[in-house]
Amino acid sequence: MRDAVVAFCAAAGKEPLLVQGAGGNVSWKDGDTLWIKASGTWLADAAEKDIFVPVELAQLRAAVAAGQFDVKPVVRGESALRPSIETLLHALMPQPVVVHLHAVEVLAHLVDADFVAGFEQALPASISWVAVPYRKPGADLARAVSEALTGSGASVVFLQNHGVVIGADSPAAVTAMLDELVAALRTQPAPGATAAVPAAPIEAGGTVYEPVPDAGVQRLATDPVLFERLSSQWALYPDHVVFLGAFPYLADSPAALEAALAQEQALPELVFVRGAGVFARPGFSTAKQVQLRCYFDVLVRQTGHGRVLALGTAEIGELLDWDAERYRMSLSKQ
């Protein structure tokens, strides 16, 4: 099983519309052991590095049965890695292989307030699914998923403003289901003029901001419709907030940016300048850049008449104060 799971992870990890950086996690069950992706590791690295940690499965199942969703997984043997924050989510799914992804073609719908009604229309009857309202990743989310799954027999769980979980007998069966979901839910991105990556950095606040080297991401500043959405439709899902912060830093022009930054105690790492481009301070990590690309990919797919639902300040606050997420962030800076 391990080889097939590793091959699945390495392949999915290379698809930016399926996996972004350290996002997503995969597990398989082997007797009383749950092999789960380690926190902060990248699925794309599965073939080159050992990204899985073995944990005791019976202990987790007993905790779920007792309603103890804040249980700490027990790692078997010696490993410097920590099991994924979503370990319990994987343990409570009965299937041998469980995959959780922030797949863009699915996520683009999960930020729509009425996604459940849309899925009832769009998804084939062969897919057995349940939907769970937004919950903070970790114990709260595991509890909600456990309650939604009880008695359902579902193999797909949609997490509002977050992602999808698929359980199956094998990685091949997961791939087949994922392909079916993506085919049914694919959205044509909104057309728009291709943006060029600005040729030159801008200097503001006494420092240099480099253009983010991604023409898609640049559209967030040069496309007036997308730029308008940045302020009200920023915090759409957890990883976006954890990696890119609670709010975007917006300016109407390079001169306005210069004036605004002169007032700041701490300079923002990432700035959006209307019509001019998206810029970041040197050191803006790859992990953050792929999150930003994911955000563009989700936003550019909001082409229907749906109502985009952003996370509220309470939800954003609990994400940013979260110790396990800080740990994940510290890994992403390496």
Ligand SMILES: [Zn+2]
């Ligand atoms: Zn997730």
